[in-house]
Amino acid sequence: MKVDIGTHTPLYPAPDLIVGTYDSNGKANAMAAAWGGVCASTPPTVAVSVRKERHTYHAIEERKAFTVNIPSERFVAEADLFGTISGCDNDKFALTGLTATRGTCVDAPTVEEFPISMECRLVQTVEIGSHVQFIGEVVACLVDESCLDPQGRPDPDMVKPIIFMPGYGRYYGLGQEIGRAYSIGRNLLKGKEE
Numbered sequence: 001m002k003v004d005i006g007t008h009t010p011l012y013p014a015p016d017l018i019v020g021t022y023d024s025n026g027k028a029n030a031m032a033a034a035w036g037g038v039c040a041s042t043p044p045t046v047a048v049s050v051r052k053e054r055h056t057y058h059a060i061e062e063r064k065a066f067t068v069n070i071p072s073e074r075f076v077a078e079a080d081l082f083g084t085i086s087g088c089d090n091d092k093f094a095l096t097g098l099t100a101t102r103g104t105c106v107d108a109p110t111v112e113e114f115p116i117s118m119e120c121r122l123v124q125t126v127e128i129g130s131h132v133q134f135i136g137e138v139v140a141c142l143v144d145e146s147c148l149d150p151q152g153r154p155d156p157d158m159v160k161p162i163i164f165m166p167g168y169g170r171y172y173g174l175g176q177e178i179g180r181a182y183s184i185g186r187n188l189l190k191g192k193e194e
């Protein structure tokens with residue numbers, strides 16, 4: 001039996017995205033965003049939802065650019081700090097000891113030590129309610145070469161992304177592989193196909 005717990009959004013798991021921007025003074029900043037994900041494959045687009053009170057909100061509005069960085073497990077404390085204090089009155093890169101590197105294609109910094117950085121050009125802004133959704137076209141996707149598999153794809157076991165459980169306030173690492181996509185489901189058809 002299921003119980004209706006109300007109007008919640010426990011969309012488990014959520015990503016731990018670190019959004020990089022330059023503020024109006026040119027200072028590099030980054031914040032954590034769990035409200036985000038892929039919008040489309042073509043054009044390659046991702047979205048992050050940001051409250052208007054965030055320093056990052058004003059930076060994206062002004063520069064029309066941001067980066068989406070994927071931290072590895074070993075940077076969980078740094079990633080959490082990016083989501084705990086504001087860049088309005090703090091230099092989060094100095095405090096974490098991480099490196100802001102100017103984007104190759106957009107006016108926003110990447111987090112050098114994180115294995116994946118997507119450089120995004122703002123293409124749409126959607127006012128929703130508590131958050132404003134920024135949709136960015138990915139114009140470059142930089143990946144630490146030590147995290148690439150032989151086919152040139154980012155290997156999740158090397159990237160070791162952080163998983164966030166919203167409403168629960170906990171970070172997790174990746175679990176075990178439990179099946180192959182577009183394949184394991186076909187096992188259910190065995191003996192039933194014409």
Ligand SMILES: Cc1cc2nc3c(=O)[nH]c(=O)nc-3n(C[C@H](O)[C@H](O)[C@H](O)COP(=O)(O)O)c2cc1C
Pocket residue numbers: 016029030031032033034035036049050051053054055056057080082083084085086087088131164
């Ligand atoms: C794991 C995690 C996820 C978060 N997700 C979001 C989010 O999706 N949108 C948002 O506006 N704030 C989110 N926050 C809060 C901001 O990251 C936080 O307020 C941050 O200090 C804002 O930084 P800024 O003022 O430098 O932009 C999240 C915080 C954490 C720790």
